[in-house]
Amino acid sequence: MGKKRDTLGLVLVLASAAALMVALGMVFLYAPREATMGDVQRIFYFHVASAWVGFFAFFVTFLAGIGYLARGERRWDILALSSVEVGLTFIAMTVITGSLWARPVWGTYWTWEPRLTISAVQLLIYVAYGMLRASVESPERRARFAAVYGIVAFVTVPLSWFAIRWWRTIHPDIMTGGEGMAFTPKMGYTLLVSLVAFTLLYATLLRQRIRLERAADVLTRLRLRAQNIAK
Protein backbone atom coordinates (compact mmCIF):
# COMPACT_ATOMS: atom_id res chain seq x y z
CA MET A 1 0.00 0.00 0.00
CA GLY A 2 1.18 3.50 -0.58
CA LYS A 3 3.44 2.29 -3.38
CA LYS A 4 0.50 2.19 -5.81
CA ARG A 5 -0.51 5.50 -7.31
CA ASP A 6 -3.64 6.68 -5.50
CA THR A 7 -5.16 8.94 -8.15
CA LEU A 8 -8.56 9.33 -6.51
CA GLY A 9 -6.90 10.14 -3.18
CA LEU A 10 -4.71 12.76 -4.82
CA VAL A 11 -7.69 14.30 -6.64
CA LEU A 12 -9.65 14.47 -3.38
CA VAL A 13 -6.75 16.08 -1.51
CA LEU A 14 -6.24 18.70 -4.23
CA ALA A 15 -9.97 19.37 -4.63
CA SER A 16 -10.56 19.80 -0.89
CA ALA A 17 -7.46 22.00 -0.50
CA ALA A 18 -8.54 24.20 -3.43
CA ALA A 19 -12.14 24.40 -2.16
CA LEU A 20 -10.93 25.35 1.33
CA MET A 21 -8.73 28.11 -0.13
CA VAL A 22 -11.67 29.48 -2.14
CA ALA A 23 -13.93 29.27 0.92
CA LEU A 24 -11.37 31.10 3.07
CA GLY A 25 -10.99 33.78 0.42
CA MET A 26 -14.75 34.25 0.27
CA VAL A 27 -15.08 34.33 4.08
CA PHE A 28 -12.51 37.12 4.45
CA LEU A 29 -12.67 38.99 1.13
CA TYR A 30 -16.10 38.42 -0.45
CA ALA A 31 -18.65 38.07 2.34
CA PRO A 32 -19.75 41.46 3.68
CA ARG A 33 -19.17 42.56 7.26
CA GLU A 34 -22.31 41.71 9.22
CA ALA A 35 -24.05 44.81 10.55
CA THR A 36 -24.86 43.67 14.11
CA MET A 37 -22.00 41.36 15.07
CA GLY A 38 -19.22 42.73 12.90
CA ASP A 39 -16.24 40.62 11.81
CA VAL A 40 -16.75 37.93 14.43
CA GLN A 41 -19.77 36.74 12.41
CA ARG A 42 -17.26 35.38 9.85
CA ILE A 43 -16.73 32.44 12.24
CA PHE A 44 -20.25 31.40 11.25
CA TYR A 45 -19.25 30.02 7.79
CA PHE A 46 -16.79 27.36 8.97
CA HIS A 47 -18.74 26.81 12.22
CA VAL A 48 -21.90 25.81 10.31
CA ALA A 49 -19.90 23.84 7.72
CA SER A 50 -18.12 21.80 10.41
CA ALA A 51 -21.44 21.13 12.18
CA TRP A 52 -22.93 19.94 8.88
CA VAL A 53 -20.00 17.57 8.28
CA GLY A 54 -20.17 16.27 11.86
CA PHE A 55 -23.88 15.52 11.50
CA PHE A 56 -23.34 13.94 8.09
CA ALA A 57 -20.50 11.79 9.45
CA PHE A 58 -22.75 10.47 12.23
CA PHE A 59 -25.47 9.80 9.65
CA VAL A 60 -22.95 7.73 7.67
CA THR A 61 -22.16 5.82 10.89
CA PHE A 62 -25.90 5.28 11.41
CA LEU A 63 -26.27 3.85 7.88
CA ALA A 64 -23.10 1.78 8.22
CA GLY A 65 -24.42 0.38 11.51
CA ILE A 66 -27.58 -0.77 9.74
CA GLY A 67 -25.43 -2.16 6.92
CA TYR A 68 -23.32 -4.14 9.39
CA LEU A 69 -26.32 -5.57 11.24
CA ALA A 70 -27.93 -6.56 7.92
CA ARG A 71 -24.83 -8.01 6.21
CA GLY A 72 -22.27 -8.64 8.97
CA GLU A 73 -19.47 -7.46 6.71
CA ARG A 74 -16.33 -5.89 8.14
CA ARG A 75 -16.37 -3.07 5.57
CA TRP A 76 -19.51 -1.58 7.18
CA ASP A 77 -17.82 -1.64 10.58
CA ILE A 78 -14.75 0.08 9.14
CA LEU A 79 -16.93 2.75 7.55
CA ALA A 80 -18.84 3.36 10.80
CA LEU A 81 -15.68 3.64 12.91
CA SER A 82 -13.88 5.86 10.39
CA SER A 83 -16.82 8.21 10.06
CA VAL A 84 -17.18 8.59 13.84
CA GLU A 85 -13.53 9.53 14.19
CA VAL A 86 -13.69 12.16 11.46
CA GLY A 87 -17.10 13.40 12.64
CA LEU A 88 -15.86 13.83 16.21
CA THR A 89 -13.10 16.15 15.02
CA PHE A 90 -15.62 18.32 13.18
CA ILE A 91 -18.06 18.42 16.10
CA ALA A 92 -15.18 19.41 18.39
CA MET A 93 -14.41 22.24 15.94
CA THR A 94 -18.06 23.27 16.01
CA VAL A 95 -18.24 23.40 19.81
CA ILE A 96 -14.94 25.26 20.28
CA THR A 97 -15.54 27.82 17.53
CA GLY A 98 -19.11 28.27 18.71
CA SER A 99 -17.74 29.25 22.11
CA LEU A 100 -15.35 31.70 20.48
CA TRP A 101 -18.27 33.23 18.60
CA ALA A 102 -20.46 33.32 21.71
CA ARG A 103 -18.00 35.23 23.88
CA PRO A 104 -18.23 38.60 22.08
CA VAL A 105 -21.86 38.12 20.98
CA TRP A 106 -23.49 36.65 24.11
CA GLY A 107 -20.88 37.82 26.62
CA THR A 108 -19.97 34.28 27.68
CA TYR A 109 -18.05 31.35 26.24
CA TRP A 110 -20.66 28.85 27.36
CA THR A 111 -24.25 28.75 28.51
CA TRP A 112 -26.35 25.67 29.26
CA GLU A 113 -29.01 26.37 26.64
CA PRO A 114 -30.54 23.42 24.69
CA ARG A 115 -28.42 23.45 21.49
CA LEU A 116 -25.11 23.84 23.31
CA THR A 117 -26.00 21.27 25.95
CA ILE A 118 -27.02 18.70 23.32
CA SER A 119 -23.81 19.39 21.36
CA ALA A 120 -21.71 18.74 24.47
CA VAL A 121 -23.63 15.55 25.25
CA GLN A 122 -23.31 14.45 21.61
CA LEU A 123 -19.55 14.93 21.74
CA LEU A 124 -19.30 12.77 24.88
CA ILE A 125 -21.60 10.10 23.42
CA TYR A 126 -19.40 9.68 20.35
CA VAL A 127 -16.22 9.72 22.47
CA ALA A 128 -17.85 6.84 24.39
CA TYR A 129 -18.30 5.02 21.04
CA GLY A 130 -14.51 4.71 20.89
CA MET A 131 -14.36 3.61 24.53
CA LEU A 132 -17.00 0.95 23.88
CA ARG A 133 -14.99 -0.44 20.97
CA ALA A 134 -11.82 -0.49 23.04
CA SER A 135 -13.54 -2.42 25.84
CA VAL A 136 -14.82 -5.37 23.75
CA GLU A 137 -12.29 -8.08 22.91
CA SER A 138 -14.11 -10.14 20.28
CA PRO A 139 -14.08 -8.39 16.85
CA GLU A 140 -17.57 -9.63 15.91
CA ARG A 141 -19.16 -8.59 19.20
CA ARG A 142 -17.29 -5.27 19.09
CA ALA A 143 -18.63 -4.54 15.62
CA ARG A 144 -22.19 -5.58 16.56
CA PHE A 145 -22.25 -3.52 19.77
CA ALA A 146 -20.72 -0.53 17.96
CA ALA A 147 -23.29 -0.81 15.16
CA VAL A 148 -26.20 -0.73 17.62
CA TYR A 149 -24.55 2.09 19.58
CA GLY A 150 -23.94 4.11 16.39
CA ILE A 151 -27.59 3.72 15.39
CA VAL A 152 -28.92 4.76 18.81
CA ALA A 153 -26.40 7.61 19.21
CA PHE A 154 -27.63 9.14 15.97
CA VAL A 155 -30.72 10.37 17.85
CA THR A 156 -28.50 13.25 19.07
CA VAL A 157 -28.32 14.65 15.50
CA PRO A 158 -32.06 15.37 14.96
CA LEU A 159 -32.25 16.42 18.63
CA SER A 160 -29.50 18.96 18.09
CA TRP A 161 -31.00 20.13 14.78
CA PHE A 162 -34.49 20.65 16.20
CA ALA A 163 -33.36 21.96 19.62
CA ILE A 164 -33.49 25.56 18.40
CA ARG A 165 -37.03 25.04 17.06
CA TRP A 166 -38.52 23.00 19.92
CA TRP A 167 -37.14 24.95 22.88
CA ARG A 168 -36.51 28.58 23.73
CA THR A 169 -32.90 29.20 22.87
CA ILE A 170 -30.53 32.05 22.14
CA HIS A 171 -28.74 30.08 19.40
CA PRO A 172 -29.45 31.60 15.93
CA ASP A 173 -31.41 29.56 13.36
CA ILE A 174 -29.69 29.84 9.97
CA MET A 175 -32.66 28.31 8.14
CA THR A 176 -34.79 31.32 8.97
CA GLY A 177 -32.07 33.71 7.93
CA GLY A 178 -30.48 33.90 11.36
CA GLU A 179 -32.33 35.78 14.04
CA GLY A 180 -30.40 38.92 14.92
CA MET A 181 -28.25 38.48 11.82
CA ALA A 182 -28.62 40.42 8.57
CA PHE A 183 -28.21 37.56 6.06
CA THR A 184 -27.36 38.67 2.51
CA PRO A 185 -27.00 36.62 -0.74
CA LYS A 186 -23.21 37.01 -0.63
CA MET A 187 -23.23 35.44 2.82
CA GLY A 188 -25.37 32.61 1.42
CA TYR A 189 -22.90 31.89 -1.40
CA THR A 190 -20.00 31.95 1.04
CA LEU A 191 -21.78 29.50 3.31
CA LEU A 192 -22.56 27.24 0.33
CA VAL A 193 -18.91 27.15 -0.80
CA SER A 194 -17.82 26.46 2.79
CA LEU A 195 -20.26 23.56 2.98
CA VAL A 196 -18.90 22.09 -0.27
CA ALA A 197 -15.29 22.56 0.89
CA PHE A 198 -15.92 20.84 4.23
CA THR A 199 -17.82 18.00 2.56
CA LEU A 200 -14.84 17.40 0.25
CA LEU A 201 -12.51 17.53 3.25
CA TYR A 202 -14.70 14.96 5.02
CA ALA A 203 -14.58 12.64 1.99
CA THR A 204 -10.78 12.97 1.84
CA LEU A 205 -10.28 12.30 5.54
CA LEU A 206 -12.81 9.46 5.60
CA ARG A 207 -11.09 7.72 2.69
CA GLN A 208 -7.68 7.98 4.40
CA ARG A 209 -9.12 6.72 7.69
CA ILE A 210 -10.66 3.71 5.93
CA ARG A 211 -7.31 2.90 4.31
CA LEU A 212 -5.71 3.08 7.74
CA GLU A 213 -8.18 0.58 9.20
CA ARG A 214 -7.69 -1.79 6.27
CA ALA A 215 -3.94 -1.63 6.83
CA ALA A 216 -4.53 -2.47 10.50
CA ASP A 217 -6.54 -5.52 9.39
CA VAL A 218 -3.70 -6.67 7.13
CA LEU A 219 -1.28 -6.33 10.04
CA THR A 220 -3.58 -8.35 12.31
CA ARG A 221 -3.79 -11.13 9.72
CA LEU A 222 -0.01 -11.18 9.30
CA ARG A 223 0.49 -11.33 13.07
CA LEU A 224 -1.90 -14.27 13.32
CA ARG A 225 -0.04 -16.07 10.55
CA ALA A 226 3.28 -15.40 12.27
CA GLN A 227 1.87 -16.78 15.53
CA ASN A 228 0.59 -19.92 13.79
CA ILE A 229 3.98 -20.52 12.18
CA ALA A 230 5.72 -20.05 15.53
CA LYS A 231 3.50 -22.69 17.20
Added chain:
Amino acid sequence: MSISVYLVAAYAIFGALTFVLVFSMWARQRQLQQEIADLASRLGEPGGAE
Protein backbone atom coordinates in the same frame (compact mmCIF):
# COMPACT_ATOMS: atom_id res chain seq x y z
CA MET B 1 -9.79 44.61 18.82
CA SER B 2 -10.80 41.60 20.92
CA ILE B 3 -13.38 40.58 18.30
CA SER B 4 -10.70 40.01 15.67
CA VAL B 5 -8.80 37.92 18.24
CA TYR B 6 -11.83 35.59 18.51
CA LEU B 7 -12.06 35.39 14.72
CA VAL B 8 -8.38 34.53 14.33
CA ALA B 9 -8.57 32.04 17.22
CA ALA B 10 -11.57 30.28 15.64
CA TYR B 11 -9.89 29.84 12.26
CA ALA B 12 -6.66 28.78 13.97
CA ILE B 13 -8.68 26.08 15.76
CA PHE B 14 -10.05 24.83 12.42
CA GLY B 15 -6.52 24.63 11.04
CA ALA B 16 -5.02 23.07 14.15
CA LEU B 17 -7.64 20.34 14.58
CA THR B 18 -7.50 19.44 10.88
CA PHE B 19 -3.70 19.27 11.11
CA VAL B 20 -3.83 17.09 14.23
CA LEU B 21 -6.23 14.65 12.54
CA VAL B 22 -4.24 14.49 9.30
CA PHE B 23 -0.91 14.16 11.13
CA SER B 24 -2.17 11.43 13.46
CA MET B 25 -3.53 9.44 10.49
CA TRP B 26 -0.28 9.92 8.58
CA ALA B 27 1.82 8.81 11.57
CA ARG B 28 -0.36 5.74 12.20
CA GLN B 29 -0.31 4.83 8.51
CA ARG B 30 3.48 5.09 8.43
CA GLN B 31 3.84 2.93 11.51
CA LEU B 32 1.43 0.32 10.16
CA GLN B 33 3.19 0.19 6.77
CA GLN B 34 6.51 -0.32 8.52
CA GLU B 35 5.16 -3.14 10.68
CA ILE B 36 3.45 -4.77 7.68
CA ALA B 37 6.65 -4.60 5.64
CA ASP B 38 8.71 -6.09 8.52
CA LEU B 39 6.27 -8.93 9.16
CA ALA B 40 5.72 -9.65 5.48
CA SER B 41 9.45 -9.93 4.84
CA ARG B 42 9.84 -12.22 7.87
CA LEU B 43 7.03 -14.40 6.54
CA GLY B 44 8.48 -14.27 3.04
CA GLU B 45 5.42 -12.55 1.59
CA PRO B 46 5.18 -9.47 -0.61
CA GLY B 47 4.07 -6.65 1.74
CA GLY B 48 0.89 -4.83 0.81
CA ALA B 49 -2.22 -3.68 2.56
CA GLU B 50 -4.42 -3.24 -0.50
